[in-house]
Amino acid sequence: MLYELTLPQFSKTLKNLLNLLDKGVKHAEAKKFEFDVLLQARLAPDQFNLIRQIQIACDTAKLCGARLANKEAPTHPDTEKTYSEIKSRIESVIQYLNSFTSQDFNGAEDRHISQPRWEGKYLTGKEFVIHHAVPNFYFHVTTAYSILRHNGVDIGKKDYLGELPYKK
């Protein structure tokens, strides 16, 4: 269950984020400005800009998988400056997320999860997902969305949620 809750849904949401950015690119073309300018935009002067929001969303998803499956995550040096670079980053993380299976999460619920800034403290895998990874991931994707929306890109919540697996 922890697997279903996280990686496939994070992967889907990062694909939705690619669509949001693509709409931003089309908006920039129509308005005749460089989309990469928007990658520097932020909602407050002391807040991270759009490119950093995307990097953190990517890292949150990637590290959630790696930590719960007790694997080493691939590194990304946070040097992206352009749309094509950040697009590649997202695509590489989607590919990484899709490389996991639910079996990789065996024992994940009770695994002790920590990170350097927690100074030796830990959360169980389940707590980590519920209290940290999931709210953190959506926080950064939604903030990226809000930066685009605030700058006039024609996007709506449906683009953020993506397709729902409706049944009849």
Next chain:
Amino acid sequence: MLYELTLPQFSKTLKNLLNLLDKGVKHAEAKKFEFDVLLQARLAPDQFNLIRQIQIACDTAKLCGARLANKEAPTHPDTEKTYSEIKSRIESVIQYLNSFTSQDFNGAEDRHISQPRWEGKYLTGKEFVIHHAVPNFYFHVTTAYSILRHNGVDIGKKDYLGELPYKK
């Protein structure tokens, strides 16, 4: 597990939202403006304002509980205009969420969940949580956060995430 993933964490996050709003009130006092003005703020002219973001976050949490437990949710007529009214709304939803137990979610994973606008289609309870309720809830709380942040309120991601249940 669906219960743990949703209602207690939604309840915690709504308490964090009360703290965010409280910081907004203190900011308004320091800057000598009416906080209720901020409740009308939005990040784009065709986006919902702060008060509506809060109402939808509340409804998402409330209806997630009611639908998964197959109960009738209390109604809220969306008439709030002031801080004290929206605060009461949040508090009443927190109280409602806290009235559930994990037993109320027996069978919730496979329950067929629908809503009028889905025109007879449904999601299973598990799909509903993963694809709809959770991303939707964090979307509106984060957007409320962003509206406050954009308007100069001194808040950070820690206020949004709240306390983590660290262990040593």
